[in-house]
Amino acid sequence: MTMQFNDETFRGDYTYHNSPEAIRRFPFPFDQDTYMYSVNIEQHPGGPKGTPFEKMFDVDEHYVAEMKDREITLAEDPLRCQSLPHMELAGWDLLELIMVSKARDYPDLFTLHRDGNDWHWINKPLGIEKKFTFLDATTLPCGPMEYITRQTQGDFALLHERDNNLWMDAGMITSQADWSLDFDVGMNFFEWHAPVPKARKMGVFDKALKFLLAVGQGQHYRRLNWTMTVNPRLDTSPENYHKWGPEKRTITPENVGQKQFLRVELQTFFRLPRSNALAFPIRCYLMNLEDIATKPKWGRRLHRVLRDIDPDLAEYKGFAVNQKTIVDYLSQFDDGAPTSPGIFPD
């Protein structure tokens, strides 16, 4: 195997770390020095070689550790993975999409042999080899969505289309930015977005839903979203708020560079063929301020974005309490020089 996987944790002693290569390829979400909502959608996959936009499902140095963290979260709280009965077919669609994509994009890590519905899947990084019958759930140890998403980085929501709306009827959600699948399961697009400030008035959701309903087979899209997290914790769920919420209060001017992380979500959209459902993978990338500032353009820009952001958004994204400390720290990297367009470092 050509890829090296980190031995690291996302809880307790928090040994998560980014290599220089991981820093270089980080999906920095700001393409200008200010931030407001936009329906910032692009076609997926596609992007410069080595970036996380290049492949359908990005696999990086955190893969094995992220899957171990998901296992711990699920063992403590099985309701992080739910699939309403009519969503099993969408689960098979997702399993097929991921297995076919990964075997094609990472042939040294994953192999898929198909003979009709007799499938043979080999996942080398996780040491899994499995023969099963496609579309027959009795041949897998769990449902198809759970099976494949225990082997794929990122959270996954499967959206059922009906009555000109999308319904969150299945998901695997263990690395979320403070929302709960158990609370949202069965809700429609407007219901599960209700807590987002300002956006509904701006008409963002009407446009976004119209766009999503029109996503066709073979047309895949992506967008970036972001928030801020203290410590490299994947499971920032409402269920476990009592564990990670208090950690926000541990930020000091001395430790903010190491403990404060920019949390980026690479969100992608796929129309699934058999179920006509939409798959909505949400992949999380974490990087602390210190590592971000190693790219001068990112250091300057992040300072300006977080300094000038709308106070409602700072509150919603959960970092208002530490905003001053963060901005003071980042100011040392901002010499006032202009920044180049686009998200990539200079």
Place this chain on the structure above:
Amino acid sequence: MKKLTLKVTAVEHLSPLVKRFRFEDPTGASLPVFSGGAHLTVEMPEGDTIRRNSYSLISDPYDGSGYEIAVRREDKGRGGSLYMHTKVSEGDDITVSLPSNLFQLDLRAKKHVLIGGGIGITPFLSQLRQLDMEQKPYELHYAARSREEAAGIKLLPQAAHIHVHISEEGSRMDLGAILDGQPLGTHVYTCGPDGLITAVADQTARLGWPKAAVHSEAFTAPPPGEPFDVVVKSSGKTVHVKADQSLLEALEAAKVDIDYSCRGGGCGRCQTKVTACDGRILHNDHWLSEDERAAQKDIMPCMSRFKGTRLELDL
């Protein structure tokens, strides 16, 4: 929009008016599978215009070896179905969209009742294969005037839950008998003439069915009509719409950038704002509400036409 260039590998008369077409990948590659009720948009180039009509897929949705559609010849249409009947033969190349679905099964249903009238049988031919594979209970009712016109009979399996109603043989479909007494959690799907769709809607309303359990698909090919002119606001250019052209096709031929999907007035994708209207929009779509139609501030260019002196679109 992603497109596929396929080979026509079979053409067959199912009835005097209906032909079945099969398309396969020229290299033998597997085509994307789809969901029951999905359709394809077929391109029909003729001279300097490309006509595009959408047709329901009638083949096995999980079989990527080919796509099949059934086309009824409409002698009074814009010429799309005539093109399919007279210009397309085995061995030809044909360009189609990827499958797209505006009439999917609601897999939450405890039971599915499928009601097809005439050529409206087509979306159910793929749905019933999906229902068989999913092992879901269903019944299908197919109504046609005469056995000769009932092109779908050849494509339907012989089974107790498949019912054929031929009105000239005296076995008219009785919607009351079909819909009354269905178990709670049943969904009904209707495809066919507007009258049939309305009759099912009325009957289910009388019987107290939840609206979310009643589905229909009425999209048809755009109708021809009298020619008219339309002004494109951004450029000030006037585009002439011929009698056998849809407004969407005329705009496309004039290289006006406009989005579309179903081309049958059912998906909402081509909805366009009307910035000036001195006359009457002939709304033929199933998308705009009664109020929106009356307001004449929006038009669905895939289906609708215009009669009057000036129509200007926000394009």
